Amino acid sequence: HASNLQGYAPICLGLEDFYIRRLYLRIQDCFGRPICSPPDAWFDVVERVSNDNNKTLKRTTKVSRCLNLGSYNYLGFAASDEYCTPRVIESLKKFSASTCSARVDGGTTSLHTDLEECVANFVGKPAAIVTGMGYVTNSAILPVLIGKGGLIISDSLNHNSIVNGARGAGATIRVFQHNTPSHLEKVLREHIAEGQPRTHRPWKKIIVIVEGIYSMEGELCQLPEIVAICKKYKAYVYLDEAHSIGAVGKTGRGVCELLGVDTADVDIMMGTFTKSFGSCGGYIAGSKELIEYLKYTCPAHLYATSISPPAAQQIISAIQVILGEDGSSRGAQKLACIRENSNFFRSELQKMGFEVLGDNDSPVMPIMLYNPAKIPAFSRECLKQNVAVVTVAFPATPLLLARARICISAAHSREDLNKALEVISRVGDMVGIKYFPAEPQKQ
């Protein structure tokens, strides 16, 4: 315990926000008693969101309006929308805010069945099941899909909901190097022979789990290569599209559409509605047999209250807008806008000399800070200048790979982005995080 404390102490010096409060609580937990009074956490309260992706924060002493570069509101649906909002209000009147029942106990409204059909069609699979929370979709469904005697091979940077789901499954877990197909193949080869039929190997089932866009890295999955390897070794592919569904691909259908992968080659397609669709909940899409099996076995279906009807209506309406079924071209414009905004912002940051992770077309853009002591300096200076950024550090990233994670939205105007770039550049100079020489400005 003492060595834990010494290990953490130097890092504590530069931090006084969320992370340090968590550290205090952890250390207190180690000692089993309060060690001293922790400083206040720095939780701002959001008072209001708006259509232009600004938000109003209520801080202890003042209320300020700032440009929101932290929300997963990729297509700008997390605000009032001329098509979605009136329909959501109608659904609230008709079905109320909650079904107060699990799906099998009277918690299935026509909205729930419509939503499952709509999601299956949208992602390109025969059937889908929805749950009330994205996190629970991974953590509750994985243990139903695979158990003792099974083998899970998981990307080393997969989301915590996947890690917890995999641990709860009781299967053997192996990890492959983040987004590295050659290492995935190496791990597979260590456990089975190439071409061995599923019935003749020591594993009841093998599932390889990857994400479409990695939420802390902004990288696109090397899906075509991973799918080819899984075919060769007859392993199932589980794809978490929390950050890619709705956000990338010509018609918003995610990484399969963007990277030219046939959805028939992805066995289990998972995603959440909390990002591009401005709602909440999660889904699994797959074969009719798989979804039928999940309906009878998944605890999130049997024991948890079904997704809130207005949330379900929001998703259906957002998908209709994306597909142009509202009779307008707003969906296509949003998709074009998020792509242009993301590519513009990424290349401008790089020109300024920042180290930016991730791939083109990805709206997730981590700016590397490295030293965790730079977290409060960077985020507070940006906020003082009315730009809200999210910073992430240990345990969400390795200790010395702290970063600011920018999320770009179709709701950002070019003026917003230029303002944000100016602020980030100034603060970047102040905090010392421009690790590369800036490109000379064109005359």
Ligand code: PMP
């Ligand atoms: N999967 C991934 C990859 C995520 O990033 C997240 C959360 N951002 C989740 C699942 C959980 O989703 P939700 O926040 O909708 O519960």
